[in-house]
Amino acid sequence: GESVGLHLPTLSVQEGDNSIINCAYSNSASDYFIWYKQESGKGPQFIIDIRSNMDKRQGQRVTVLLNKTVKHLSLQIAATQPGDSAVYFCAETSGGGADGLTFGKGTHLIIQP
Amino acid sequence: DADVTQTPRNRITKTGKRIMLECSQTKGHDRMYWYRQDPGLGLRLIYYSFDVKDINKGEISDGYSVSRQAQAKFSLSLESAIPNQTALYFCATSDGGGLAGPYNEQFFGPGTRLTVL
Numbered sequence: 663g664e665s666v667g668l669h670l671p672t673l674s675v676q677e678g679d680n681s682i683i684n685c686a687y688s689n690s691a692s693d694y695f696i697w698y699k700q701e702s703g704k705g706p707q708f709i710i711d712i713r714s715n716m717d718k719r720q721g722q723r724v725t726v727l728l729n730k731t732v733k734h735l736s737l738q739i740a741a742t743q744p745g746d747s748a749v750y751f752c753a754e755t756s757g758g759g760a761d762g763l764t765f766g767k768g769t770h771l772i773i774q775p
Numbered sequence: 776d777a778d779v780t781q782t783p784r785n786r787i788t789k790t791g792k793r794i795m796l797e798c799s800q801t802k803g804h805d806r807m808y809w810y811r812q813d814p815g816l817g818l819r820l821i822y823y824s825f826d827v828k829d830i831n832k833g834e835i836s837d838g839y840s841v842s843r844q845a846q847a848k849f850s851l852s853l854e855s856a857i858p859n860q861t862a863l864y865f866c867a868t869s870d871g872g873g874l875a876g877p878y879n880e881q882f883f884g885p886g887t888r889l890t891v892l
Binding site for chain 2: 696698703704705706707708711751753761762763764765766767768
C-alpha cells in the first residue's frame with residue numbers, strides 16, 4: 663500500500679554540525695509534505711512544509727528538499743543545537759491535506775555536546 | 776494558553792470500559808482530526824471532521840467513534856476499550872482554506888496517554 667517511511671531511525675550528530683534527515687514516500691499523488699518535530703511528552707510541532715510544485719524551501723536554520731523523481735524528501739538542520747534533539751516525522755498528503763496526513767515512522771535526532 | 780487542549784492527559788482503564796477523550800480548540804479552525812501514535816510508528820488517522828455536520832473515517836476508525844459537538848470541540852470515544860487501543864492519542868486542527876488556500880498545517884494538542892488493562 664501507499665506509505666511514507668524514513669531511512670534511519672536514529673541519527674546522532676555533534677552540536678554545531680549540520681544534520682540531514684531523509685524520508686521516502688510512495689504515493690505519487692502526494693502534493694503536500696510537512697516536517698514535524700516531536701519532543702518527549704508533547705504533540706508534533708510544525709517545522710516546515712513544501713508543495714509538490716517546489717523542490718526546495720528554506721526556513722530559519724531548516725531547509726526541506728523535495729525530489730519528486732525518486733519520491734524523496736529531506737530535512738536539513740543547520741548548526742544543530744541541543745534543543746533540536748527530538749523525533750522528526752515527515753508527513754504527506756494529497757488534495758492540500760484536508761483528508762488528514764500520512765506520517766512516516768520518525769527519526770530520533772540526538773545532538774551530542 | 777494552549778490553542779489545542781486535550782483531556783484527560785493520562786488515563787488508565789480496563790478492558791470493556793467506555794472511554795471518551797476530549798479535544799477543544801481556540802484557533803477558530805473548521806477542521807479537526809484524531810490520530811493515534813504507537814511506539815515505533817508514526818501517527819495514524821482515526822477520524823476527521825470539516826465542521827459540526829461532517830464526520831469522516833480515517834485509516835483506523837474501527838473500534839472508535841467521534842462527535843463534533845461544536846466547531847471548537849471534537850471528542851473521541853472507545854465504546855468498549857481493548858488492550859491494543861493502548862496508545863498516545865492526538866487531536867489536531869487546521870484552517871479550512873481561505874487566503875492560504877487548501878494547504879494548511881495542522882496544529883496538534885499535547886496528547887492523551889491511554890492505557891487499557
